[in-house]
Amino acid sequence: MKISAAVTHQQGEDFQIEQVELAEPQANEVLIRIVAIGVCHTDAVARDTGLTPYPVVLGHEGAGIVEKVGAGVKHVEPGDHVVISYASCGHCENCLTGHPSACVDFNLLNFGGEMEDGSHRLHQHDKELSTFFGQSSFATYAIAHERNVVKVDKDVDLALLGPLGCGIQTGSGTVLNKLRPAFGTSIAVYGCGAVGLSAIMAAKIAGCKEIIAIDVHDNRLELAKELGATLALNGKKVDVVQEIKEATGGGTHYAVETTGVPPVVRQSLHALRPLGISAIVGVTPEMNFDVHNDIMAEGKTMVGVIEGDAVPQLFIPQLVEYYKKGLFPFDRLVKFYQFQEINQAFEDSKTGITIKPVLKISETAT
Known part of the structure; x- marks a missing residue:
């Protein structure tokens, strides 16, 4: 499917919102319509230092609505509201003992540019685009492994919740x-x-x-x-x-x-x-x-x-509950920007004007 995404073609260049191709979700993967994405310092590091292969679609604090699921997905279904967090293998010693943020393959899965099976879901002009944090959520749609995806309550503004996947969780x-x-x-x-x-x-x-x-x-x-x-x-x-x-x-x-x-x-x-x-x-x-x-x-x-030594599927819903009770007012950190204002959002984050920029995807962005 054709989507809009903020593409980083070379180290240090501004984001360019362009049309790219997103493949269908494979087994254990989820297709998510992105509603909003948090801007994190790690995205700026990846843009400016070569942390991940170029060209790449960055973004790793996505929040959205499940559109489609691949074979074997058990914990979410179309229509669910979700936050997308970091990638982990799910079977190493650290993952199995409740420390997936210390997954032995953490750097490969989050910064290596490929999905877990070594393939790519994003392409542009028949050229592969790198995936970031197993999601690449600076886009109108994203694909992520079910392990990356956290189901959240529908009675909380979904646009607020993306930063729970990384910075606020950390x-x-x-x-x-x-x-x-x-x-x-x-x-x-x-x-x-x-x-x-x-x-x-x-x-x-x-x-x-x-x-x-x-x-x-x-x-x-x-x-x-x-x-x-x-x-x-x-x-x-x-x-x-x-x-x-x-x-x-x-x-x-x-x-x-x-x-x-x-x-x-x-x-x-x-x-x-x-x-x-x-x-x-x-x-x-x-x-x-x-x-x-x-x-x-x-x-x-x-x-x-x-990542706060967190198991996202357990910890993020807890943070949402604290927020609902008025004990964790993280909304006070957030300022919303339109997706097209992505470069301004990064500049405002760098200069300290905005503590936590969040990019909102409009219905017309696709």
Whole structure:
């Protein structure tokens, strides 16, 4: 079928909305009419760094309505509202023990450009287009394996829900699934974008007594306080480590580092109390550590977390329930753009004008 998709032909170029061909869903695959897609920093990384083969249709926070299912699909049917999340193999040790985000084939399935069977569903002028995160949802329609697809309630605005598939799942899941802070403990969240603010909302749900937000934009820090932060620090104006240690009586029990900025990563470690844990979710370049002083000497832990260590089919419906109860107001992070405004949405995300852009697909986009 002919669809419209935002195609990236070469590294670093702007998105071009063009007509492409989408094949029929194969066994265990689902055809989804996309309603809206979240814009995530990982899409920008893939566009600009060669993370995946070109040409490619990016997009990995899709939300839409099931149009057709392939043979063997058991858990969704046409008409279901779904969120599309990351790809996993479903049969490796990590998948089978409830950690599909650590799937041994995660990088191949999400960044390799092919579907699980090694074929392609997207073509343009008889040339194969790479698939991203097993979905390529910067398009009017997408095909994904049933394992990528999460059925959600129809009584919640579907256009809001795409970001639950990656960025918001990452921030909230890092707190609720990986760190699991004990009631009354303290946590610092470095970076108040969509991932960091989701971590702050999750820390409030978990019952953290002290929730410290760190950013360099005062408007984001104000929103962080509205969403649950008990203290907000501007990293350009104060000594973050000193302020945290004074406020907490020696440092936080936990930290979530979302920025990927090496000096901030170090702050997340230095501002921990002994035995504290810092969860790293930002894309961080190569950097050096003093292992003895930064980590070992005080029994600290630094751990990497992918996709919030979430099983999407379990965790995303839980987030929707928290949202419906007013406990997880992630809609406050979102600003909607039309699909045709995709390049502006990415620019606004980069400059910080918008925390979480979401692209809406109009009925006329096809």
